[in-house]
Amino acid sequence: MEDSLRENPHYRREIEAIALVESCFPEKFGVPRQAGIAPSAEGIIRFLPPYNHPHYIEGIEHYSHLWLTFGFHQNQWNGKAKVRPQRLGGNERMGVFATRSSFRPNGLGLSAVKLESVDYQAMTLTVSGLDLIDGTPIYCIKPYIPFADAIMSATSTFAVDPPQKWPLLWSCDAKTAVIKENSSSEESTIPESTIPESTTSKSATTSMTQGQLYSLIEEVVGQNPIPQFHQDYARIYGVSIAGFNIRFRHIPWENLDSLNGVVDATTLSEMQQRAALMNRKIEYSESDKIPESCIVILEVASESTN
Known part of the structure; x- marks a missing residue:
């Protein structure tokens, strides 16, 4: 069964970047660990050919927030099933799929950012609350839909409170x-x-x-x-x-x-x-x-x- 699934072309797919991020963070150290933690962190999403045509983003200004599917392009998964989350002091381990670690199979990430402005001529989006480094490839962009995406009854016994702010x-x-x-x-x-x-x-x-x-x-x-x-x-x-x-x-x-x-x-x-x-x-x-x-x-x- 597993062998037949792996041979199915739908289970192995190549994807290409539709845009690149121009960010105020040139390196990994210091990048917020989650989107929205640093509201003042602005960046620009610049679309790449052939996706740099206004038709691709027509109507996007109707949304206040966007989902960005991106690649952790400066990380390489080491094949290990467990990682060490910062929330646990960096010493205890959890399963990679139970965390938001950047070291993961396929190296894909998901961030919700605020849409500040749209430039149809330059084919760029200015966003804030960014948690991505300069040059991050964007593979997909979708609008954030509050009634579908905001699950008010959601719970977590691991990350209960927002990250601590230090004096x-x-x-x-x-x-x-x-x-x-x-x-x-x-x-x-x-x-x-x-x-x-x-x-x-x-x-x-x-x-x-x-x-x-x-x-x-x-x-x-x-x-x-x-x-x-x-x-x-x-x-x-x-x-x-x-x-x-x-x-x-x-x-x-x-x-x-x-x-x-x-x-x-x-x-x-x-x-x-x-x-x-x-x-x-x-x-x-x-x-x-x-x-x-x-x-x-x-x-x-x-x-x-x-």
């Missing part, structure tokens, strides 16, 4: 760098010259305002992109977002005093008060849901000047 602090230098890269006006945009020529994500980031860049960095770093089994309080990590290199590290609550002179005094004082409140909660209940540290953003630098 963030900005160093004075990092805040100044974001302001310097843009004028104080929210209407101005980041100069195109700050985006590296080597990436195709320019069009996805050149219209970003200072506020949008600030929000994007907070949304990405605040989800704690560091693998759970690599947490190291002494280490400084770097992530590339929208043509900028962001350097950050964890600071245990008891070491907040080490940030004197690095972080604005008022902001640091407020975080210390918050830490004291968290410590009281840790003594009594739900300590596993309270982060053991905060994240401090140390530096924001344009990659074109590095």
Whole structure:
């Protein structure tokens, strides 16, 4: 029976990309683990020939959200049936089909994104809430239909709550760098010259305002992109977002005093008060849901000047 199924041409099919993603994420590290976690993460879906004709997307503007079927093109499945989900600390294993791991047979992924705009002339879609890296191949696009796709009675005993958001602090230098890269006006945009020529994500980031860049960095770093089994309080990590290199590290609550002179005094004082409140909660209940540290953003630098 299995042999006859494998010989059936309908069970083996080659597919080709209909579009490519131009994203603010040039590499895997830092990409949100689910779509919608970083609402400020915008990208462009650029259709490829012969699918770059307006007839293919006529009417798509009637929908607020879309389903993207894509390929994990920078991963290769190792043939193993079990993976280590981040939700379990990266140490326990589950069956690959019981997770959303990017290492899976056929290497296909599914993301629901918000449709921001449609350009029939350029044959592009601008979307937000993106969780895909630059150059990701798109194999199919379908509209999100609320009455059919939103299952209000759905349950999960594994991923019950949204991902934890970590408390963030900005160093004075990092805040100044974001302001310097843009004028104080929210209407101005980041100069195109700050985006590296080597990436195709320019069009996805050149219209970003200072506020949008600030929000994007907070949304990405605040989800704690560091693998759970690599947490190291002494280490400084770097992530590339929208043509900028962001350097950050964890600071245990008891070491907040080490940030004197690095972080604005008022902001640091407020975080210390918050830490004291968290410590009281840790003594009594739900300590596993309270982060053991905060994240401090140390530096924001344009990659074109590095």
